[in-house]
Every structure is written in C-alpha cells, then in structure tokens.
Amino acid sequence: MNKRILVPLCFVFGFLLVACGTATVNTNDPATPATKTEPASTASTPATTAVASGEKIGVPECDDFIAAYDACVTGKVPEVARAQYKASIEQWRTSWRQLAANPNTKATLAGVCKQSAEQARASMKSFDCTF
Numbered sequence: 001m002n003k004r005i006l007v008p009l010c011f012v013f014g015f016l017l018v019a020c021g022t023a024t025v026n027t028n029d030p031a032t033p034a035t036k037t038e039p040a041s042t043a044s045t046p047a048t049t050a051v052a053s054g055e056k057i058g059v060p061e062c063d064d065f066i067a068a069y070d071a072c073v074t075g076k077v078p079e080v081a082r083a084q085y086k087a088s089i090e091q092w093r094t095s096w097r098q099l100a101a102n103p104n105t106k107a108t109l110a111g112v113c114k115q116s117a118e119q120a121r122a123s124m125k126s127f128d129c130t131f
Contacts, residue, residue: 057093058100062113066093068131069120076127092116 056063066089073085096113099105121131 055093055097057096057109059096059106059109059113061110061117062092062096062100065113065117065120065131068117069124069129072124072127072129072131076129 057066069085070089073082073089077085096109099109099112117131121129124131
C-alpha cells in the first residue's frame with residue numbers, strides 16, 4: 001500500500017520540481033538578451049535540441065505530448081520566450097526517460113504525461129496551441 005502512494009507522490013514532486021525550474025528560467029530570460037545576439041550560441045542550441053528531440057521515452061502518451069508541445073513552442077511561441085519552454089521539454093524528457101527505465105514507475109508514467117498535457121494545454125492557450 002505504501003508503494004502505491006509513494007510512486008504517485010514522486011511523480012507529483014517531480015512535476016513540481018520541473019514547474020519550479022521553469023519559473024526560474026523565466027525570471028532569467030529577460031536578463032539574457034545579450035547572449036541571444038551571439039549567432040554561435042543560437043546555432044548550437046537548435047542542433048542540441050534536434051538531437052535530443054529524436055530520442056523517445058518509450059511511453060506513447062509522453063512521446064506524443066512532447067512532440068506536440070515542441071511543435072507548438074517552435075511554431076507559435078515568440079523567440080524571446082522560446083528558450084524557457086525548450087528547457088522544460090528537456091527537463092520532462094530527462095526525468096520521464098529515467099522513470100520509464102524503472103519498471104516500478106513506468107506503469108504510472110502515462111498518467112503523469114496525460115496530466116502534464118492537460119496542464120500545458122491550459123497554459124499554452126495564450127499562444128493558440130492545440131494539442
């Protein structure tokens with residue numbers, strides 16, 4: 001019984017950690033326009049993201065959500081704010097890949113990804129994203 005409570009709590013805390021990490025990136029984003037002017041750093045960022053975006057988590061709900069969220073961010077989010085959303089994608093991908101590797105947590109990962117998709121759907125309405 002304790003394991004059944006512990007696993008969902010870990011997901012909730014993990015999601016909160018990702019959400020809090022995103023807020024931190026958001027506060028730093030306006031202070032970094034100077035680094036954005038460097039063509040080398042912006043050229044290397046999409047290449048890194050493209051390599052990481054090809055990696056699948058192995059849970060269809062998670063893979064579909066990340067692909068749709070990434071398409072929304074790439075196509076509809078203004079470039080000045082795009083870095084924080086891309087960072088969120090990478091945080092999700094990293095933590096969800098670790099959770100998918102564990103047979104004890106993989107079973108509940110689909111539910112976590114569905115919850116994340118619902119929350120993102122609401123928060124991304126301002127960018128006219130539908131996923």
